[in-house]
Amino acid sequence: MEDDFLKGGAHELSGVLERRTKEDPERFAKLALRFPDDTHRYYFDAVLRGIAEAGVSTETLLEVCRRCHELPERPSGRWICDAVEKAAERTLPEELLEIVAWYATED
DSSP states (O other): EEEGGGGGHHHHHHHHHHHHHHHHHHHHHHHHHSSSSSOOOOHHHHHHHHHHHOOHHHHHHHHHHHHHHTTTTTTTTTHHHHHHHTTTTTTOOOHHHHHHHHHHHHH
């Protein structure tokens, strides 16, 4: 049964990725930067949710949000905005605020 933990579709496996991201957020944030554009959006969203909960450096947050924002059709706006909201007590770079503003006005 140990081998069964990696069975399932994108939804189930993204849950595993989210949990692992919470355990080691900087590592999995950097992994998400290497995902190809055609990676299922659930995996990008899982990393965004994980880093939002666990917290990462402002620079890493910007890099992951930028990467997700650059995806074709921009599917991750909800989780980008959530991650930025959870970091709102920090001083955030203008570029990050512009990304959130895009979702507020264009999505």
